[in-house]
Amino acid sequence: MFKKSEPYIIIRKDDRGRTLSVEGYLVDLWRVLEDELNFTTQWLVPQDEEFGTPLPNGSWSGMVGLLKNGRADVALGPLSVTIPRSYVMDFSPAIDYHVLRLLILRGTSHDALDWGTYILAFHWLVWLSVIGLWVAMSVGLVFVAQPDAEITIQNYLFIFLGALAQQGSEVIPSCTRGRVVFYMYWIGSLLLYTSYTARLTSQLAVVNTNTPFDSLRDAMTKAHYKIATLKGTSYVSELQATTDPALAMAYAQMEEDPRLFVATMEAGVELAGTERVAFFQDVNSVSYITHGNCSFQWLGPEYFPSYVHLGYRKNLSYANALTYYVTMTATTGIIPKLMKKWWGATSTCSATTPFQNLSFSKTVSAFALLAVGLGAGLSLLMIEVLLNCVYRAFQKRKKVNRWMQHRKTFYY
Missing domain, CATH: 1.10.287 (Helix Hairpins)
Incomplete structure (x- = not known):
């Protein structure tokens, strides 16, 4: 049994939505176990496409529910160990380690016109x-x-x-x-x-590295971000039962807007890219999706640090054999090789230089000052020309009046 969660599980489909192949980090690991233990696999996908959370009626959703009901033996996916889950299923040794952070779209405020550049250099x-x-x-x-x-x-x-x-x-x-x-x-x-x-x-x-917020609470209260996360995961249950005020505030926000419980990682990334939304999600999975895309950045502290595991049906007869060979893949270097294959080299989006180009937006006030000076000079020139014309007309009229007065005196 598996659930799509790239790069752990990647499902390739054709134009009609039919599954062509299943691959990924955990699929490769599972193929190693198949070869070592000489068994075959019948694949099953949970209809709700969730990892598994407890339901009000006492049952479970997603892959955990299928394990609990005996419809599947192994859940192939990055599952976190929680106390409620441990009552209904067993776990393999750790296959990865993950933390949750906030993914947001990088700001573009540096392109805005900065009228205070030359003033703000001093207090x-x-x-x-x-x-x-x-x-x-x-x-x-x-x-x-x-x-x-x-x-x-x-x-x-x-x-x-x-x-x-x-x-x-x-x-x-x-x-x-x-x-x-x-x-x-x-x-x-x-x-x-x-x-x-x-x-x-x-x-x-120098490039400005200021970030819009430093914590989950600041993201919601000061930066006015909405918080989205993937539905049907263990950390949704953690959010629901948390006593941390910031996490409780985030969960309350999600309940008010169910759209913030996204169905897929891709949907969460898209939401963070199109709206003022911070995607609260596992760094490893989302980093694979956004690999090489420098439009996004991770902010805030790390939440819910934990190891992830495969899931077993409770009291599975061959669980010990699977556990042994999962441990062997880690000690023999197979797991590190698979990780390098699927995550590749670490992508960095930091600037190659700490300096930025001297753009017009930064120096606009200097050009504005020059334009004001030029405009003032032209205005004074026009006023001087106008006053000169008026003065000449006045002098000419004064001469004409004198001449007329002189003529009248001569006539009489």
């Missing part, structure tokens, strides 16, 4: 302090450097603003005390300039 208190220092030093230097004909508040407001941008000045105080204050401000401006440049460079160049 707003730093900006406020810089403005206050600029005004205070400009006003204070006027008094410190008196008497000096070159010194005015307007001059030093402009000069100190240029110092913040590392621009030189031909106008400096003539007295020693004034120059000391001036040079100290220039050195402070240099430190501010280099600090700002360094922070801005890192902000523009």
Whole structure:
């Protein structure tokens, strides 16, 4: 008996839905056991296509139910050991280890227009302090450097603003005390300039690795994700009986929206890719489905860590023989080879470089500032041209009036 659960069990079908072949990690393992123990297998698929959970009437669904009812001898699938299951079935030695995490679609916020790039390099208190220092030093230097004909508040407001941008000045105080204050401000401006440049460079160049949440509770309350999981599994029962507040909240959310109990792994991945849903599922199985697809990422801590096993009918007569050869496949290196065959090399979706391209979205505020400056310049030019035309028309009209007045005087 088996249930589709890639890559443990993979069912190949034709266009009409007829099963062509069954393969996968556990099928290969089972073929090894067939050869060693010289037996044949009659395959059976549970109608509800579930692993097995207890039902209200005391019976079981899925593969566990078929084992309990004696309709199958072995359940070929990644089954977790739970106390309720241990009352109705037996288990093989461990064949794998799995944990549950949250699978979500990777965010694309880095492509959004970032209007605060050049402002957020410093905290707003730093900006406020810089403005206050600029005004205070400009006003204070006027008094410190008196008497000096070159010194005015307007001059030093402009000069100190240029110092913040590392621009030189031909106008400096003539007295020693004034120059000391001036040079100290220039050195402070240099430190501010280099600090700002360094922070801005890192902000523009380094990839932002912030994640939308760090825990299951944050995923639901702060990031506003819905939690989906595969129905008919042991961890659905764990969620139902849990005392953990975050897990209980996730299960309550699933009960409110039964659509979050998905029938297949593929359906869960599709749901996570099309809606704001985090797929709460076994990392090994889903990683096989999403292998090489860097659109998804795993977040949050690991939940329900456990070994997975084959399932036996209770008191199966040849269970000891199966257990012995399953153990032998692990010690002789067969299981590691099968794992490498079906999972292959670990796929990584981390960036090959910690740096990102300098995109328009990051520098849009600079272009906006240039556009505002160009627009203001053109507007002032048009105003000047208009005022000049009005002035010339006024002067021309004034000359005409003078000439007319002169003509009238001559006539009389």
